[in-house]
Structures are given as structure tokens and as C-alpha cells.
Amino acid sequence: MKTDDVVIEVKKLKKAYGKNQVLKGIDLKVQRGTMLALLGPNGAGKTTTVKILSTLLKADDGVAKIEGIDVSEDPDAVRRVIGLTGQSAAVDELLTGRENLVMMGELYRLTRKSAKARAQELLEDFDLVKAADRPAKTYSGGMRRRLDLAVSLIAIPPVIFLDEPTTGLDPRSRLAMWEIIRRLMDSGTTILLTTQYLEEADQLADKIVVIDGGKVIAEGTAEELKGKVGNDRLEIGFANASDLNKAKSAIGKNVFASNDKENSITVMVKDTNTDIKDTLNLLSDKKIKVTAVDVHKPTLDDVFLSLTGKTDKKSTEGEK
Amino acid sequence: MAVELEFSKSPRFLQLLNDSVVMIRRSSTHIFRNTDQLLGAFFQPIMFLLLFSAVFGGAISLALPENVDYLDFLMAGIIVQTVAFGSTTTAVAVANDLSKGIVDRFKSLPMSNIALLNGHVVSDLLRNTISTVVMILAGLVIGFRSPASVTDWFLIAALLLLFTFAFSWLSAVVGLLAKSVEGVQWISFVMVFPLTFASTAFVPAEGMPKYLRYFAEHQPITQVIEAVRSLMLGVPTNGSVLRSILWSIGITVVVIPIAAYLFKKKTTN
Numbered sequence: 001m002k003t004d005d006v007v008i009e010v011k012k013l014k015k016a017y018g019k020n021q022v023l024k025g026i027d028l029k030v031q032r033g034t035m036l037a038l039l040g041p042n043g044a045g046k047t048t049t050v051k052i053l054s055t056l057l058k059a060d061d062g063v064a065k066i067e068g069i070d071v072s073e074d075p076d077a078v079r080r081v082i083g084l085t086g087q088s089a090a091v092d093e094l095l096t097g098r099e100n101l102v103m104m105g106e107l108y109r110l111t112r113k114s115a116k117a118r119a120q121e122l123l124e125d126f127d128l129v130k131a132a133d134r135p136a137k138t139y140s141g142g143m144r145r146r147l148d149l150a151v152s153l154i155a156i157p158p159v160i161f162l163d164e165p166t167t168g169l170d171p172r173s174r175l176a177m178w179e180i181i182r183r184l185m186d187s188g189t190t191i192l193l194t195t196q197y198l199e200e201a202d203q204l205a206d207k208i209v210v211i212d213g214g215k216v217i218a219e220g221t222a223e224e225l226k227g228k229v230g231n232d233r234l235e236i237g238f239a240n241a242s243d244l245n246k247a248k249s250a251i252g253k254n255v256f257a258s259n260d261k262e263n264s265i266t267v268m269v270k271d272t273n274t275d276i277k278d279t280l281n282l283l284s285d286k287k288i289k290v291t292a293v294d295v296h297k298p299t300l301d302d303v304f305l306s307l308t309g310k311t312d313k314k315s316t317e318g319e320k
Numbered sequence: 321m322a323v324e325l326e327f328s329k330s331p332r333f334l335q336l337l338n339d340s341v342v343m344i345r346r347s348s349t350h351i352f353r354n355t356d357q358l359l360g361a362f363f364q365p366i367m368f369l370l371l372f373s374a375v376f377g378g379a380i381s382l383a384l385p386e387n388v389d390y391l392d393f394l395m396a397g398i399i400v401q402t403v404a405f406g407s408t409t410t411a412v413a414v415a416n417d418l419s420k421g422i423v424d425r426f427k428s429l430p431m432s433n434i435a436l437l438n439g440h441v442v443s444d445l446l447r448n449t450i451s452t453v454v455m456i457l458a459g460l461v462i463g464f465r466s467p468a469s470v471t472d473w474f475l476i477a478a479l480l481l482l483f484t485f486a487f488s489w490l491s492a493v494v495g496l497l498a499k500s501v502e503g504v505q506w507i508s509f510v511m512v513f514p515l516t517f518a519s520t521a522f523v524p525a526e527g528m529p530k531y532l533r534y535f536a537e538h539q540p541i542t543q544v545i546e547a548v549r550s551l552m553l554g555v556p557t558n559g560s561v562l563r564s565i566l567w568s569i570g571i572t573v574v575v576i577p578i579a580a581y582l583f584k585k586k587t588t589n
Contacts, residue, residue: 054428079430088421092346094353099346107431109335112441114326121323135353150423156325 005032007159007190008053013062013283017046022048024214025062028192030207035181037205039198041304045214046194049085050163053192054084066159080108083152083160087167090148093137097128097147100136101154108155115154122150126180142173149180160184162193166200178203198303202226210303217307225300228306232269236283237262237292247288252278257305266293298312339432343439347413351447357409361447363396365402372398372522373462380523388553391464396549397521399452400541403480404516406509407487409511410440414495414502418586419449427587434580437492446487467554476551479564483544486571489579490533496582515541520549540567 008030015023022304023045030036038046051057053064055075064071066078091100098119105115120260123132126146136147145165152160162181167172181204185191195201201208202222210225211216218225233256236243248255251267258265269275276295285288328335351357377390384393417423417436426436456464468476491508498504518528518535519542525533536542542569546560 026565051424056427076430079428080427081460084425084428085422086421089419090425092422094350095346099349103342103346104425104429107339107429109328109430111326111328114323117323118325155327 002229007032007067008192009065011063012319013064014060016060022214026216030190030192032190033188034206035185035193037201037208038194038211039201039208040211041196044211047163050161050194054082054161055079062153081157081159083157085149085152085165086163091136091151093134096133096135100147100151104201105154110155118154122153126150142169142176144178152212159190162191164194233274233296233298233302234267234269234279235264235294236290237264239289239291247283250282250286323587324445329432336432339435340438343435344442347439347443348446351443360405361451362454365451366458369398370554376522383524383527392553395459395464396552399455400545400548401516401521402451403448403484404487404541406451407444407484408491408512410444411491411495411504411508412501414492415498415580421502433587435582437579437583441488441492445484448484463522466552468552472551476548479544479547482562482568486568489572489575492579493575496579496586515539517567521545543567
């Protein structure tokens with residue numbers, strides 16, 4: 001296994017729906033056995049990218065190769081090496097979990113015997129043994145997603161696309177899903193994950209590519225990206241506009257954003273240990289009265305704010 | 321991973337055939353898991369048979385030749401009507417698949433995509449066979465009798481299967497064209513209801529207004545009904561068997577390429 005082996009390669013990928021240019025030239029590279037997270041708000045072009053890579057859509061321009069095979073030249077060959085878990089759980093609701101797995105296995109051209117054995121193994125791995133012989137429509141949201149992911153692994157494809165695998169899941173199911181994805185990574189599978197959640201990309205991915213409006217706006221490891229947006233955020237509220245302005249001039253360039261309507265500011269915290277205390281002491285020394293204090297982790301919104309200088313309302317709605 | 325995977329080494333055409341077998345198994349399983357389909361296959365035919373024979377029997381038997389019992393006359397009509405309505409299940413099933421993520425899944429697999437349609441059409445044949453057998457049994461219970469020979473029954477079965485096959489493919493086209501599942505149900509109804517009622521399914525065409533009678537006597541469903549009825553009653557078929565075969569084959573030959581074209585267009589973008 002070569003470490004410089006590129007499994008997914010995307011160059012200048014473009015796609016428009018009518019006048020709406022969804023992808024404006026995306027470049028990606030995913031090394032063998034690593035996970036790349038495509039991070040961005042709704043409408044950024046994440047799903048469109050995955051659809052093109054998994055042969056569901058044709059690109060207008062640019063090149064996309066999986067294992068060196070061009071997706072537009074030989075889609076069937078690409079289909080043999082990929083697994084796709086889309087946003088809507090794509091399982092047959094009237095069939096049982098086991099029947100779904102065996103059916104998809106056979107459609108991947110496994111022998112029936114082999115498909116059955118592999119189905120049993122996946123049901124055990126994904127904690128679905130008890131529900132194996134119940135129709136999938138009786139499954140909970142988390143179970144359905146697990147089945148959906150299991151289905152895409154039936155023929156052990158070397159490349160997996162996970163399109164927002166945890167969107168809409170409750171926190172416990174999300175953690176269970178992360179655990180499964182980590183095991184998948186340990187097995188050496190190359191993964192492209194899309195997500196709206198910085199934390200998810202942070203927890204799982206080797207490398208993160210941030211996209212917005214169909215363009216790559218930043219890429220790097222989770223650490224590198226967080227370095228750009230700082231660590232924690234300190235939000236301070238004031239009684240009136242004059243206190244707010246006094247505070248702004250006292251804190252200076254560390255003010256990350258200010259909200260004049262609510263008389264509040266957001267301050268970047270580089271070192272949680274000292275910066276919060278120092279900032280509040282500074283305000284107290286200047287006799288500026290503080291009415292509210294809140295510390296929070298950087299959200300996708302903060303990443304966008306710092307990368308593009310604009311807030312994206314949709315992305316925050318998705319997180320709350 | 322513990323399990324050693326074994327991929328099929330069959331020739332490509334056998335693999336493509338197996339895709340259809342897998343999808344037929346899927347759609348056929350749906351018949352027994354979906355309450356709507358089960359009710360449609362078992363109870364609706366019995367209900368129609370009992371209602372029509374009881375409600376119309378007395379009035380219409382006056383318009384029939386003296387030695388023909390209404391139940392014996394009705395049997396062919398009600399079977400063909402049930403089978404025609406039953407075929408529209410394909411339209412609903414196709415529209416349903418298209419409206420869900422599962423079509424994306426199938427498209428991302430190295431399978432033959434048309435196998436999806438084959439699965440729905442062939443499971444229609446199975447469900448319609450069940451309905452027909454149920455209706456004939458129920459008919460026998462309430463007094464249906466037929467002088468038809470074993471050969472006649474084989475011919476009846478063949479005509480009905482051929483007709484179902486044609487209508488299921490037509491129905492697949494409806495499913496591919498419609499924008500929503502509700503739309504499909506409505507279009508199917510508007511398509512099948514006039515064809516089955518403006519036919520000789522329930523009453524002889526003699527009493528209909530001139531133009532309606534012309535339509536009723538020449539449209540495809542009437543040919544199938546007449547052929548099946550003549551065979552069941554043991555009277556001369558007057559060419560209706562051949563006409564019904566030609567109609568069914570004609571519809572199939574026209575509609576399959578259209579369905580394949582629409583499906584390809586819908587699933588590649």
C-alpha cells in the first residue's frame with residue numbers, strides 16, 4: 001500500500017442546473033485509506049459532488065476519477081468499487097434488514113451464498129441481529145441509517161461515500177454511527193464524508209475541505225482549520241450601546257464580531273485557560289458592566305464567518 | 321473481515337438475467353408485505369364479483385340469451401377488469417421507487433437498471449394470477465359453471481397473462497411519466513375505468529348509444545373479454561382470441577421500448 005496513492009481525484013468539477021451554477025470548479029484528492037470530509041452548509045454543492053462521483057449525475061465539465069477510472073467513461077467499473085450511503089436511507093422498507101442486505105449483495109454480483117454469509121456478518125457488526133428479520137419500516141432512524149450503511153458495505157468496496165450520514169439523528173445514534181465509521185476507517189477503506197457539522201469532520205476526518213457556493217474555500221486538517229477560526233468563543237453582553245463601544249475599544253482587535261442590536265460582542269479565545277479570565281478582568285478594570293457571559297465552541301457558522309466574512313443562517317439552523 | 325467474498329463468474333447475460341430474478345423476488349415479496357396489495361389481490365375481486373352478480377344479475381339477465389346465466393357471462397368481464405386494475409400496481413410501484421432514495425442506490429450498483437421494471441411487471445403477473453384463481457374459486461362457490469376443456473383453460477390463462485403483461489408495461493410508462501404517486505393513482509384510474517366500463521365486461525354492447533357501442537365493440541379490453549368469455553361459455557370465439565392476442569402483443573411491442581427509454585432518461589442525468 002503506497003501512501004501517496006490517490007484513490008479519489010477531482011479536477012475543476014463543474015455542474016449547473018439551468019442557470020444555477022452549483023459547482024464552480026471543485027478540486028479534491030483523497031489518499032488511500034484516509035477520510036476526507038467535505039464540510040459546508042446546505043446548498044454548498046456537497047451532495048452534487050457525491051452524486052457525480054457515485055455516477056448518479058454527469059458533470060458539465062472537469063474530471064472525476066475513482067481508482068483511476070473516469071466516472072463518465074466507465075461508470076459500471078466505478079460502481080463495482082464504490083459504496084454509497086445517501087441522505088435518505090435507501091433501503092426497501094417492506095423487506096427485512098437481512099433481505100435488503102442479501103438483495104443488494106446479489107446486485108453487486110456476489111453469489112447468493114456469499115451474500116447471505118456477508119449479510120449475517122454485517123448484521124452482527126452493526127448490532128442489527130435482533131431486528132434482522134423484521135421489515136425495515138419498523139426500524140428506528142438510527143437503525144435505518146446503520147442498515148443503510150451496512151448495505152453499502154455488502155461487497156466490501158474499497159471506496160465509500162457517506163453523504164451526511166448523521167443528519168437528523170439523535171446524539172446517541174450519532175455517536176453509534178461515528179463508532180461504526182471509525183471501525184470502517186480502521187479496515188483501510190477510503191472514505192469521502194459530507195457533513196454540515198464541524199465537530200463531525202473534526203472527530204472523524206484526516207483532512208477537511210470546506211466548500212461554499214460550489215467552491216473550495218479552505219482545506220487542511222481539523223487543527224489547521226481551527227487555527228484559522230480560533231478555539232472557543234466568548235460572548236459578552238452589555239446593558240447599553242455606550243458600554244458596548246467602550247468594551248470594543250478596550251478589547252481591540254480580538255473582537256471577532258459584534259451585535260449592535262443586542263449590545264453583545266464575540267471575542268476569540270486562543271487559550272481557554274487565560275484569555276477568558278483576562279478579558280473579563282480587563283472589562284472589570286475599566287468599570288464596564290457586563291450583563292451576560294457565554295462560552296461556546298466554534299461552530300460551522302464561525303468557520304464561515306472567518307473564512308468568508310459572512311454568516312450563513314441555514315447552517316446554524318441545522319445545528320440547533 | 322472474516323467472510324471471504326465470492327463474486328459470480330457467470331457469463332454477463334446470466335448476470336443480467338439474475339438481476340431481474342432478484343428484483344422479481346423483491347417485488348413479489350411486496351405483495352405479501354403490503355396490506356393494500358393483499359386486499360387488492362384477495363378481497364376486492366371477491367367483493368366485485370358478489371356485488372355485480374347480485375346487483376345487476378336480475379336486471380341484465382333479461383338482455384342475455386335465454387340459456388346464459390349472468391354469473392357465467394360476468395365472470396370473464398370481472399376477471400379482465402380486476403386484472404386491468406391490478407396491472408396499475410406497476411405504475412404505483414415504479415412511481416414509489418422513483419420518489420425514494422432507493423433508486424439512487426440501485427443506480428449506484430453495477431446492475432442492469434431495467435431489472436427494476438422487470439421485477440414490478442413480473443410480480444404483477446403473479447398477483448393477477450392469484451386474484452384470478454381467487455375469483456374463479458369464489459365464482460364456483462356461488463354457482464359459476466363452465467363447459468370449457470382443459471385446453472380452453474390453458475388458452476384462457478395464456479390470454480390473461482399476455483394481457484396483464486401488456487398492461488403492466490403500459491402502466492410502467494404511466495409510473496415513469498407521473499410527477500407523484502397520487503398522480504399515478506389518478507391517471508391509472510382515468511385510463512382503466514372507461515376502458516373496462518365502456519366494454520362488454522358487465523353488459524352486452526347492444527344497448528349502448530351508437531358511438532359508445534362502436535368504441536366498446538372494438539377497443540382492446542373487449543377483445544380480451546370476448547375471447548375469455550366465449551371460451552368459458554363454450555361458444556364460437558369469432559376471431560376474438562386472435563384479436564386479443566394481436567392487441568396484447570401490439571401494446572407490448574410499442575410500450576416496452578417507451579418504458580425503457582423513459583427509464584433510462586429518468587435514471588441517467
